[in-house]
Amino acid sequence: MLTFIGIALIVIGIAIFILKKIFTNNTAFKIPNQKRSFQIIILGILMTILNGMFFYADAGTAYAVQYLTGGDKMITTQGLKLKWWGRIIPLSYETSVKDIIVDNNSLLPESTQGMYNRKAQKWEFSDAIKAEISTSVIVGVNINDEAVFLNMADRNKSESKLIYGRVLPNIDAAIKNTCKLMDAQDYISGQASDFDRYFRDQLENGMYQVEQYYEAENSNEIVGDTTTVRRIRVNKSSKQKKFRIKRDNSGNIVRDNTNSLKQYGLKIYQAQVTGIDWESSFDERLDLQKNEVAQTQLEKQQAEREYYRAKKEVAKGESEKAKERARLEKIQIQQTIEAETEAKVAEFNLIKEKKQFEVEQFKAKSKKVAADAQYYENAKLVSAGLTPQERAEWEYKTAVGVAQQIKELSLPSTYISGSEKGNNSNLLQSLIGADLAKRMMTKEK
Template sequence: MITIFGIFIVLGGIATLFLRLFIKNNPTLNWFSTRKSIQIILVGAALSVISGMFFYAEPGTAYAVQYPWGGQKGVFRQGINTKMWGRLIPIQFELPIKYVIPNGEGEVGEQSKYANVDIAKYWAFSDAVKARIATSVVISINTEDEHQFLSVADRNKTERNLIRSRIIPNIDQAIKNTCKLMDAQDYISGQAADFDRYFKDQLENGMYQLEEFTLNQKPDVIGDSTTIRTVVNKEAKQKRFKIKVRNGEIIRERGNSLKAYGLTVIQAVVTEIDWEETFDKRLQLQKEEVAQTQLEKQQAEREFYRAQKEKAKGEANKAQERARLEKEQIQQTIEAETKAKVAEFNLVEERKKYEVAQFQAKTKKTLADAEAYQNAKLVSAGLTPQERAEWEYKTSVGVARELKELKLPQVYMEGSQKQGEGNLLQSLIGAEMAKNMVQKRE
């Protein structure tokens, strides 16, 4: 711009010199003296020279300066730099390239002079479903290696040519290869992240070499124990593509990489996909089916939890009843154990009473034996017949009275006796009668 302005100033100075030769007595032309005209020409020439010698480098832009004598240099800093009438090839540090889906009027929205914006193209997935794929890619140039930058600038001449002839073809090839690796159904079912990963990896490291393979689908068998029908899909054999791999390494296309131009992929993502109308209808049906399935699932879960609630309630009732029965059982057990203990104590008490009665009976028998022995001695000492008869009478009367008053144990157990030994009852009666007789005689 300064050069053109300087040229106009030079032409104006030359014009004033020639006009003064042909037009006389003109106040305006008389003001432009020969000296002033020459000064104007020199100022215009200086402006033209200055604009050819220097240029202003904008921030965020690298410049390849190619001199008329064949040399060149790279400028990566903003400010005023020399170009010495050389050619400038400006290239931005980062090159934004976007594919956008047009609106209903066919417009792509707001444009920017720093971004390359194009309308998104239709691409076919492996199941032949087509869609417009909007992408956002940011490419960075190499500002560290001046030689490589100058080589790229020299081979591509302009930034626009670099984008159109090098970068966009790589983007298109990466999208095409990635679409071949999956179905549209796979993309919407959770492989969108894989799509972005494959897309960026190919831009950074080179295009995949793909090989075709056939996916044989087994026919579905529908039926029960009596009837079986085989449903065969007409598209049972579907052509698919996969990445070629050798010795665990991915095989890529040679020479088809942005790295060869010193370009680095900063960003490569899919921002939007506009599916074809038929697939949109299929997606809508799937959404409705999924919504219905979710509703039925929720209803089934509700019934399940209701059944679990009833089951838990029944278990709680069972536990409560079990606790009640266990409490009753414990009470009955304690009562039974108490009765058993009482019976055991009673048995011990009766046994003690019996033992006491036995000892008392033995004591009385011993005393009776002693009294009988004494009486026998008295009798053997000599009684008159009259005294004997009187003694026998009194003895019988006393025996009768003693038998009446005699208190024997309620329980009596008789064991075996040796031959010649008398009955305990007889011994007791005899002892008591003998005792009474002795007392009366005294």
Template structure:
């Protein structure tokens, strides 16, 4: 720019110097004397010399300086450097290249003098679905190897030519190859990251060599093993491609990579995809179907958990009822065992009481027999009839009183021992009375 100003100033000085003698009466040329015209020419020559000798390197830009005598050098640092009237080829350290989907309101959006922005193109995926793919790519030049940078600058002449003739064709080829590797449905189903990875790898290391293959459809078994059917996909008739490998590594096209020019891919991503109208409609139907499926799935899960809740509630009620019945059973069992123990205890008690009363009765019987025997002896000893009658009366009254006071057990349980005894208590008492009467008759 300063060189141009210098040339213009030199031309101005020459014009005023030549025109002054011709247009002597011109008021415009009164100020330009011969001396001033020569000074202007000198200033222009000085500016041309200075600007041709030095240049200012902007930050973030590398310069290839090509001298008139054939030499060249690379400048990577900002500041003032010498160029000795040589040619400058400036190239940014990083070259932003964007494909943008234009909008009706803003077109391609905000432009920048440091970025190359183009309209996104339509590309066809493996299933023939077309879409405009917006990408954002950042390419970095080699600022370490000076000879390689100078070779790239020399072969491409300008930064714009480098972008148009080297970088953009590689970007387009990478997008094209990557689209062949997957269907549009695959892309929206989770392979978007694979798309970015394939895209960046091909840009930096070279294009994949693709091979066509046939995707064999597998048969689906319906019902039992004797009934089979094959699903025929209309898209299966279209060509399918995959990466060709050798020794576990993808085969690449030779001489078709940015790496050969010392360029490094800093960023390569897909920012937006504008699908064709037909696919948008199909995608919308799929979204609605997925939403409906999710809704039905949630309803099914809700019903399942509701059934589980009712089942758990029933089990809880069943457990509570079982516990209640077991409690009642235990209470009844304990009550029955208690009743049986009490009955057994009462039985033992009655037996003991019976034995006691039996022994009391036997004792009274023995006492009565002894008294009867004593009375008999007294009678035999010579009692008067009046004394004997009085004695008989008293004896009868005493025996009656004893029989009246005699209390037998209300409950009598006959055991094995009772069978071995000779007489019961009642038989003993009756026997004693009969014996007494017999004694009286004998005395008479």
């Protein structure tokens, strides 16, 4: 801008000087004098000189300054900078490159510095299906290595040449190779992420070298379940030509690095497919597949509904069985507890009777011992001899007890008495006393 203004001032000054020479004696025109024309020319020259001496560096742009003396320098900061009438090559830190699918009624966005747009092209996949592919790639320059940056700027001269001559051909090669490695059917079946990965990997590290191989399209198929297996034989089979990534003996990918963006110090910040417009025949096939998938899903849902309905009935029957089992188990437990209770009660009653029997036995034994002791005491008293008064008292106390023992005595049915007047009472007392004494002595032993 300053150069244009300076040149314009120089032209105006020269024109004033010439007009002044032509119309020297003409007073109708008021033309400035020669001094003023020289001032305008000098001002124009100064502005032209200043414009070649300085330039303004914009933010987000790196500049390669090539001086008249042959040296060069990288400038990455913004502001007013000296260029000493040298040449500057501006390169954006990040440049957006897009392939856009444009409809018939829409216009392609205009390209500017730092943003380059072009119409998406048609590419052919491995199964011969064609599609327009729109991509979005963001490329960044290396400002951390001045030598690499200046070499790249010197070889490309401008940002537009770098984009159109280096970046776009690499993008086209990456898309072409990636389409070779994949069928359109595979792309829509879940391998879209693989497409993006292959695409970016080739831009960053170099293009894949691909090789052809043949795959049998129709082969024998084994179908069946756990009990029956059947082999379906296909009479005719054809081979389909496909491509795959070439690898060396160690399994590493073989790449073509002759035109890699890495050698220019460029870095890929983003590389992805933003849209695909399939050809009409494939769209029709997709519609049929969508209908088949929808029908399959519907039938699957119906089958699952029937399956879960059957499961529900089975679960309901199991619930009723469990409820009935719980009821019967409750009755069984109740009866078992009652039987166990009765058995425990009977056992306790038996123990009680047994203890009662033992108590009665001990009571009887105690009475017998007391009676025996009384008999023993009576025998001692008889043997020791008693006074008439003591004898009468003893006879009275033991009359009741002795009466029970008399029944057990075995006395002779006949005896001879030598006394007169029938003193049988003395003899009877003597026999009773003797028998009692004998029994007591036997027990004592």
